[in-house]
Amino acid sequence: MANNSEARAARRQKRLTKFKNQSMYQLMVWPGILLLIVFNFIPMYGIIIAFKDYSVLGTIAEAEWVGLEYFREFLSDRMFWNVMRNTLGISFFKLLLGFPAAILLAVMINELVNEKLKKLVQTISYLPHFLSWVILGGMFITWLSETGLVNNILMDLNLVEKPIRFLTDPNKYWAIAVISDIWKEIGWNTILYIAAMTGINPALYEAAKIDGASKLQQIFKITIPSIRHIIALTFVLSVGGLLGSNLDQTLVLQNSVNYQASEVINSYVYKMGIQLGDFSYATAVGLFVSVFSLILVVVSHWFTKKLSDESVF
Numbered sequence: 001m002a003n004n005s006e007a008r009a010a011r012r013q014k015r016l017t018k019f020k021n022q023s024m025y026q027l028m029v030w031p032g033i034l035l036l037i038v039f040n041f042i043p044m045y046g047i048i049i050a051f052k053d054y055s056v057l058g059t060i061a062e063a064e065w066v067g068l069e070y071f072r073e074f075l076s077d078r079m080f081w082n083v084m085r086n087t088l089g090i091s092f093f094k095l096l097l098g099f100p101a102a103i104l105l106a107v108m109i110n111e112l113v114n115e116k117l118k119k120l121v122q123t124i125s126y127l128p129h130f131l132s133w134v135i136l137g138g139m140f141i142t143w144l145s146e147t148g149l150v151n152n153i154l155m156d157l158n159l160v161e162k163p164i165r166f167l168t169d170p171n172k173y174w175a176i177a178v179i180s181d182i183w184k185e186i187g188w189n190t191i192l193y194i195a196a197m198t199g200i201n202p203a204l205y206e207a208a209k210i211d212g213a214s215k216l217q218q219i220f221k222i223t224i225p226s227i228r229h230i231i232a233l234t235f236v237l238s239v240g241g242l243l244g245s246n247l248d249q250t251l252v253l254q255n256s257v258n259y260q261a262s263e264v265i266n267s268y269v270y271k272m273g274i275q276l277g278d279f280s281y282a283t284a285v286g287l288f289v290s291v292f293s294l295i296l297v298v299v300s301h302w303f304t305k306k307l308s309d310e311s312v313f
Contacts, residue, residue, distance in 0.1 A: 050284035056277065063280075070284035079268060087264040090177050091242040098182040098189070099238055103231065105186055106193035107219055122194070125187025133184075137252025140180055141167060167253065170261035177253065177262070181246060192234060196227040232304040240297035243289045265289055 019026065045060070050070060052063035074080060105125065112118040128136065143149045146163035154160045166172050200223065208218045224231075245264040254262040265285065273282030 047287060049280050050287045054280045070281045074285050083263050083265050083268045087243055087245050090174055091245055093178045094181055095238050101182060102186050102189035103193055106190035110194060110197045128184040129188035133248035133252045168257040170258045173258045173261040192230050193227055196230045200226045236297060236300045239300035240293050242296055243293050
């Protein structure tokens with residue numbers, strides 16, 4: 001017993017000494033942990049609003065428990081299938097087209113020999129990410145109007161006889177949402193891939209050149225396999241965000257005419273919670289999305305693990 005007590009005391013002393021030696025690191029970490037607790041963990045108490053008949057006139061504790069009533073109400077709502085279809089449809093095409101496009105752009109930038117040109121291309125591709133959707137939305141609304149730049153070009157080239165109603169045609173909204181989002185974020189999404197490519201051993205490329213490998217073969221045999229872990233990680237995170245359609249983009253590009261094609265879960269929650277004040281219902285919908293997204297992350301992680309035999313996390 002005495003030996004066990006001494007061993008435990010020695011381990012405690014060792015941990016205390018290690019903690020003291022890392023005091024500067026601790027000073028850097030603890031503010032972040034404190035902010036995480038205050039702004040992420042403590043507000044999670046509000047999740048119980050989804051199971052209560054909450055009103056802003058009372059407190060959360062005073063609200064009456066209603067169980068899964070709001071979840072059943074959402075699943076039976078006439079808007080449920082519409083917002084789910086729009087959300088999954090738009091997000092799926094963003095993933096289908098935007099995910100490989102970012103990898104392709106990263107490879108193209110990485111293959112540039114001139115360093116100044118490479119930095120210029122990177123900077124230009126990043127710029128749209130830093131512009132808010134309020135600014136970009138105004139630009140797209142102007143460009144895609146019946147008297148806008150796009151219609152003028154199409155008519156000048158005799159490709160169309162009369163202006164196309166882009167933003168007032170529900171059938172065209174998905175394409176506009178997908179293309180505009182990819183254009184805005186594609187440069188930013190290349191950062192991880194380019195960073196991973198810089199860590200590839202140049203000797204691998206030299207050996208491939210000696211063996212007579214073409215540039216395309218080097219990309220598919222060396223570059224892509226070397227960043228497969230980053231590709232798998234971003235794929236898992238992207239799949240987990242399928243139900244998280246861009247709220248800013250929707251609010252800017254949405255109008256009364258394309259409403260049926262543009263209404264997604266995030267905009268629906270915003271309207272029900274903020275505009276109509278139905279906080280319990282909006283919280284239930286938000287919690288449903290979070291649980292569904294967690295399931296998507298787990299499934300996509302299992303899928304990538306089966307393909308690569310390695311865990312992403």
